[in-house]
Amino acid sequence: MVMFKVSRVETTPFDGQKPGTSGLRKKVKVFVQPHYLENFVQSTFNALGADKVTGATLVVSGDGRYYSKDAIQIIIKMAAANGVRRIWVGQNGLLSTPAVSAVIRERVGADGSKATGAFILTASHNPGGPTEDFGIKYNMENGGPAPEGITDKIYSNTTTIKEYLIAEGLPDVDISITGVTSFAGPEGQFDVDVFDSASDYVKLMKSIFDFQAIQKLISSPKFSFCYDALHGVGGAYAKPIFVDELGAQESSLLNCVPKEDFGGGHPDPNLTYAKELVARMGLGKTSTEEPPEFGAAADGDADRNMVLGKRFFVTPSDSVAIIAANAVQSIPYFSGGLKGVARSMPTSAALDVVAKNLNLKFFEVPTGWKFFGNLMDAGMCSVCGEESFGTGSDHIREKDGIWAVLAWLSILAYKNKDNLGGEKLVSVEDIVRQHWSTYGRHYYTRYDYENVDAASAKELMAYLVKLESSLSEVNDIIKGIRSDVSKVVHADEFEYKDPVDGSISKHQGIRYLFEDGSRLVFRLSGTGSEGATIRLYIEQYEQDPSKIGRESQDALAPLVEVALKLSKMQEFTGRSAPTVIT
Ligand code: G6P
Ligand code: ZN
Numbered sequence: 322m323v324m325f326k327v328s329r330v331e332t333t334p335f336d337g338q339k340p341g342t343s344g345l346r347k348k349v350k351v352f353v354q355p356h357y358l359e360n361f362v363q364s365t366f367n368a369l370g371a372d373k374v375t376g377a378t379l380v381v382s383g384d385g386r387y388y389s390k391d392a393i394q395i396i397i398k399m400a401a402a403n404g405v406r407r408i409w410v411g412q413n414g415l416l417s418t419p420a421v422s423a424v425i426r427e428r429v430g431a432d433g434s435k436a437t438g439a440f441i442l443t444a445s446h447n448p449g450g451p452t453e454d455f456g457i458k459y460n461m462e463n464g465g466p467a468p469e470g471i472t473d474k475i476y477s478n479t480t481t482i483k484e485y486l487i488a489e490g491l492p493d494v495d496i497s498i499t500g501v502t503s504f505a506g507p508e509g510q511f512d513v514d515v516f517d518s519a520s521d522y523v524k525l526m527k528s529i530f531d532f533q534a535i536q537k538l539i540s541s542p543k544f545s546f547c548y549d550a551l552h553g554v555g556g557a558y559a560k561p562i563f564v565d566e567l568g569a570q571e572s573s574l575l576n577c578v579p580k581e582d583f584g585g586g587h588p589d590p591n592l593t594y595a596k597e598l599v600a601r602m603g604l605g606k607t608s609t610e611e612p613p614e615f616g617a618a619a620d621g622d623a624d625r626n627m628v629l630g631k632r633f634f635v636t637p638s639d640s641v642a643i644i645a646a647n648a649v650q651s652i653p654y655f656s657g658g659l660k661g662v663a664r665s666m667p668t669s670a671a672l673d674v675v676a677k678n679l680n681l682k683f684f685e686v687p688t689g690w691k692f693f694g695n696l697m698d699a700g701m702c703s704v705c706g707e708e709s710f711g712t713g714s715d716h717i718r719e720k721d722g723i724w725a726v727l728a729w730l731s732i733l734a735y736k737n738k739d740n741l742g743g744e745k746l747v748s749v750e751d752i753v754r755q756h757w758s759t760y761g762r763h764y765y766t767r768y769d770y771e772n773v774d775a776a777s778a779k780e781l782m783a784y785l786v787k788l789e790s791s792l793s794e795v796n797d798i799i800k801g802i803r804s805d806v807s808k809v810v811h812a813d814e815f816e817y818k819d820p821v822d823g824s825i826s827k828h829q830g831i832r833y834l835f836e837d838g839s840r841l842v843f844r845l846s847g848t849g850s851e852g853a854t855i856r857l858y859i860e861q862y863e864q865d866p867s868k869i870g871r872e873s874q875d876a877l878a879p880l881v882e883v884a885l886k887l888s889k890m891q892e893f894t895g896r897s898a899p900t901v902i903t
Pocket of ligand 1: 343445665688689690691709845846847848856
């Protein structure tokens with residue numbers, strides 16, 4: 322057995338190592354500075370404390386983006402030096418974020434070991450490559466992101482760090498081959514266990530969904546399917562699940578080879594960045610080929626999803642509402658009923674209406690998946706989702722892109738169970754329109770202003786907060802912009818008291834609530850790595866059956882105009898148009 326020694330390396334703090342909503346995300350050129358990653362990892366070990374580190378089993382893997390392989394070797398050596406007993410690595414360093422959560426919760430090592438935490442190496446939907454982003458976040462024993470108490474401690478440690486520990490004499494481990502490699506350290510044995518990236522996750526999915534029913538749907542000649550992993554880690558799961566288990570054609574998989582730079586693309590599953598899928602599904606340009614019945618895309622670490630029907634876009638806010646409305650009948654895991662449902666504040670109120678009609682517990686939380694985790698740990702929530710293309714359930718403590726696709730396939734399978742030989746399948750669009758006619762429709766759009774000057778973004782937000790204090794002034798301004806928009810009856814900065822741990826989160830976005838149920842929400846993104854991103858969320862509820870079939874942009878045009886003028890968007894940002902509209 323190769324032996325290693327522990328070496329203590331002197332270091333000095335770096336500015337700005339504060340983990341955001343989903344860990345620390347910076348440009349690769351920042352991460353490759355000597356000691357930069359090491360400082361953050363040591364600060365994490367120190368924040369966790371010896372009882373969660375000494376003798377522990379930890380997972381290290383991610384979406385495979387550029388710098389991951391180097392980072393994994395560094396973390397292995399630092400873990401060994403800090404007294405960790407074993408490190409689990411997905412083959413080639415690949416594990417999707419939901420798979421990491423599943424591995425922490427479900428995987429049992431050959432010697433009976435269980436993991437108690439994970440370093441996830443991802444910057445999610447941000448581009449990758451030498452000039453793009455890298456990221457790292459820590460997840461806890463429940464499989465969810467570290468709570469603020471821990472991330473605050475990590476940050477404070479990064480401001481005072483003086484040294485880190487790293488194993489000397491421990492060679493790089495070949496992470497391309499599965500199997501266990503053991504080393505001898507001063508405190509005893511240290512193992513690195515490289516395992517198949519997909520098998521634990523596939524097993525979990527099979528325990529949740531009726532794979533046979535989905536298989537039947539997929540094998541119907543009337544059904545066709547397309548999954549685009551945007552060259553993210555979702556590709557490592559797409560073939561084992563959709564092709565090997567469910568019998569889809571290999572040609573249904575698009576961009577399913579994980580790449581360090583995501584093929585030069587922006588791995589964010591939305592109408593702007595998932596161009597190839599959008600075209601194949603017949604949205605945008607008119608194509609000559611008949612589009613598939615169902616299409617979906619994932620982001621870099623495969624926790625986000627976009628669901629499309631033939632020439633039809635399902636908004637994420639509608640998606641979670643429709644999954645919640647159909648879960649009990651269509652998905653065996655939920656056959657006993659839903660414990661509750663939850664959405665983030667900027668997500669549309671489509672889920673609220675379902676919760677009310679089905680008499681389900683309902684929660685509105687700030688943006689960020691960790692808030693759902695608390696509810697789930699307390700047994701209060703089964704299904705949740707966010708407008709930012711995140712959907713999931715209490716099977717793990719992260720959002721789950723492939724789970725969402727399987728949920729939709731399950732609903733389609735259920736709706737078509739007696740219809741597979743029929744004239745025409747019940748389509749994604751049919752399901753959504755049916756949902757609108759039962760519950761009403763929430764027209765919804767989001768405008769993103771990316772990489773805006775940070776000071777100007779703050780000024781815009783401050784202006785909106787100030788404006789909120791006088792509703793009569795707000796309504797005068799609105800009247801001057803459009804007379805066909807209803808009036809604001811309440812405005813505030815969203816604040817959340819966690820019903821489980823009582824913690825309070827303030828300044829979670831500025832809301833303007835209108836008399837007719839419309840909403841305008843302004844937020845600063847917490848996930849960018851450069852400048853500031855302003856997000857503007859625009860929503861309007863329509864119950865009149867004769868008005869639910871309009872084009873979303875037409876229906877929302879008056880509110881959009883009000884939002885842009887009321888916030889003086891162009892004045893503050895210098896932008897005449899958003900970077901991305903979803
Ligand atoms: C990550 C989190 C999500 C959150 C999103 C918000 O993806 O996991 O829970 O909704 O970030 O991003 P933003 O850029 O709007 O802060
Ligand atoms: Zn992601």
